[in-house]
Every structure is written in structure tokens, then in C-alpha cells.
């Protein structure tokens with residue numbers, strides 16, 4: 291039976307980059323026998339404009355019925371004056387929460403062809419291959435109480451709550467240890483246990499979980515140091531485990547080591563391996579509509595969908611090889627362009643990747 295993918299292009303560059311990923315999917319269907327059906331739905335600002343909510347019931351229903359979700363990006367200045375509860379980002383956060391996508395995998399891999407595009411020197415960054423595991427449905431993003439209130443002095447104060455239960459920490463720690471076991475058996479847990487009780491508990495629960503994974507070498511690092519170490523000597527890391535907020539920040543930072551934020555895909559999984567797949571970047575309002583966004587993160591997110599939800603390693607490998615070949619042939623969107631390469635549009639990059647796939651056995 292064919293698999294069903296819910297496609298949510300979203301806002302800004304979302305529709306442009308998703309269109310290129312769908313071209314790749316079409317090629318997999320026509321040339322390599324991948325049996326999937328797709329159905330589109332609205333999310334974010336596009337959904338708000340059409341329906342008055344960034345997270346329509348219909349979208350949630352479709353995503354629940356689908357085997358996997360492919361998302362572009364949400365948000366943009368057009369919707370920023372809106373009340374927080376109806377901001378486009380609520381659509382994305384709502385989906386993550388409703389589908390219980392607690393495990394977010396963000397691989398930061400430097401393609402050898404992009405060593406020059408990295409912000410770091412070749413010897414520090416060549417061969418970089420880090421997996422950031424970010425907790426995605428808890429922490430300060432979702433903790434209650436939250437809001438803006440008037441304090442005793444009569445002024446407004448904003449407040450959010452950083453809270454993690456033991457079970458929430460344990461389940462993401464297990465994911466991280468399992469991933470470490472399949473890689474190089476090295477895990478660094480990132481926290482701020484020197485200041486925050488919540489992340490002190492995080493560290494304790496990670497240490498307890500480690501007892502079931504004695505082969506994994508576990509280390510801990512404070513998040514401020516981790517940010518610094520990422521740009522000083524990133525290859526010291528293999529698997530990094532962290533909470534929702536720290537993972538958001540560290541993954542944008544790691545993206546630049548791979549040449550551009552336009553290179554980093556992600557998988558957000560529930561406990562059964564059902565997932566939503568999206569680039570880690572946003573709707574890039576500054577370049578939206580110009581046809582210059584890098585679609586690679588979205589195309590690689592489709593690859594992660596094949597690998598993790600559909601267990602189709604052959605076609606996941608096919609996508610990754612095609613991306614490498616398009617880069618080898620010097621195709622570059624503006625964000626990764628350097629001298630002696632060919633500057634291309636979003637559509638050109640999609641075409642180059644599809645062309646590389648067709649050229650494969």
C-alpha cells in the first residue's frame with residue numbers, strides 16, 4: 291500500500307524549497323518505484339490568512355492520518371504584530387506537541403565540496419559529522435505558567451517556565467544513547483546545571499540512563515562552553531544531546547560550520563518513529579520570492595523521511611549522493627557560493643539534484 295505524506299509548505303521561502311523537494315520525490319516515484327501519495331495542507335501565516343488560525347483542525351487531521359509530514363517553514367514580519375496565540379509559529383509548535391514529536395534529530399554534516407563555504411578553517415572543520423539531538427516538546431517552549439502580567443510594582447513582567455519531568459528527560463536521553471550506539475559511542479549532554487535546577491535534574495537523569503548504555507562514553511558540558519567549543523573545535527563532538535531551547539540555538543550555530551543554514555535538515559519523531567521532516571531554518575523573509583533560497587536542507591529532510599520513517603535506506607542514500615554530486619558539479623545557491631563555482635537559483639539546484647539522481651544506477 292502506498293504511503294501518505296502530508297506536505298505543509300508554509301510561509302516565505304517555504305513553498306519555494308518544498309517545490310524542489312517534491313521534484314525529487316516525483317523523480318523517486320517515476321524512476322525508482324517509490325510508492326507515495328501526497329496531500330497539501332495549510333500551516334502558519336498562510337493558514338492564518340486563509341482560515342483565521344495558524345493551525346487548522348484539518349491540517350492536524352491530515353497530519354495524523356499521514357505516515358509522515360514534510361514542512362517548509364513558517365512565520366514572517368507580516369504576522370509579527372499578531373497576538374502570540376495566533377502567530378504562525380504556534381502552528382508549528384502545535385503540530386510538534388499534538389503529534390508528540392519529542393525527538394528532534396539535526397545532523398550537521400559538512401560536505402567536502404563546501405569546506406570553503408564553512409565559517410571555520412578547513413583543518414578544523416573537514417570531515418565534520420555531528421548529530422544534535424534536541425528535545426522538542428518540553429522545556430521553556432511549553433512550560434506553564436507563561437505570559438505577561440502586572441507585578442506588585444505596577445509594571446508589566448513577562449514570564450516563562452523551564453520545566454522537564456524525569457520521564458521527558460529519560461525518553462530523549464534514550465534516543466540519544468541509541469543513536470550514539472549506532473555511531474561512535476560518544477555522547478555529550480549539554481545543560482546549564484550550574485545555574486538551573488531543571489537542568490541539574492536533566493544531568494542526573496542522563497547519568498542514570500547511561501547505566502543501560504555502559505559502552506557509550508558520556509560527557510557533560512555547560513551550554514555556554516558548548517557554543518564556544520562548537521566554533522573552536524567542533525570535531526570533538528559526535529552526538530550532542532540537549533533541551534529544546536539550547537538545541538534551537540546550538541543547531542543554528544552548527545549549521546554555519548557546514549556552510550549555510552540552508553544545508554541542515556531535521557527529523558522530529560514520536561515514540562513510534564512517525565515523523566515530521568523540515569529544514570532547521572526559517573521562512574527567510576529577506577530572500578523570499580527571489581528564487582535564491584537553498585533547497586538542500588529540505589531535500590535532505592525528505593531523505594531523512596525515507597531513512598527514518600519509511601526505512602528506505604537505498605533511496606535516502608540516493609538523495610544524499612545526488613546532493614553531493616550536484617555540489618561536485620559546482621552548483622551553488624548564493625548562500626554557499628564561492629569563486630569558481632556556478633551561482634544558481636533554487637530551481638536550478640533542484641534540477642541539478644534531480645539530474646544527478648537520474649544519472650545514478
Ligand SMILES: NC(=O)c1ccc[n+]([C@@H]2O[C@H](COP(=O)([O-])OP(=O)(O)OC[C@H]3O[C@@H](n4cnc5c(N)ncnc54)[C@H](O)[C@@H]3O)[C@@H](O)[C@H]2O)c1
Pocket residue numbers: 303307362363364365366367379382551552568569570571572573574575576577582583584585587625
Ligand atoms: N521551522 C521553521 O518554520 C522556522 C525556523 C526558524 C525560524 N522561523 C521563522 O522564520 C521567520 C524568519 O526568522 P529568522 O530570519 O530569524 O531566521 P531564518 O532562518 O528564516 O533566516 C535567517 C537568515 O538565514 C537565511 N536563510 C535561511 N534559510 C535559508 C536558505 N534555505 N537559503 C539561503 N538562506 C537562508 C535568511 O535569508 C536569513 O538571512 C520568523 O518568523 C521565525 O519565527 C521558522
Ligand SMILES: CC(C)[C@H](C(=O)O)[C@@H](O)C(=O)O
Pocket residue numbers: 365379382383538570571572
Ligand atoms: C520557528 C520556531 C518555533 C522554531 C523553534 O524555535 O523550534 C525554529 O526556530 C526551529 O528551529 O525549528
Ligand SMILES: [Mg+2]
Pocket residue numbers: 538539542570
Ligand atoms: Mg531554530
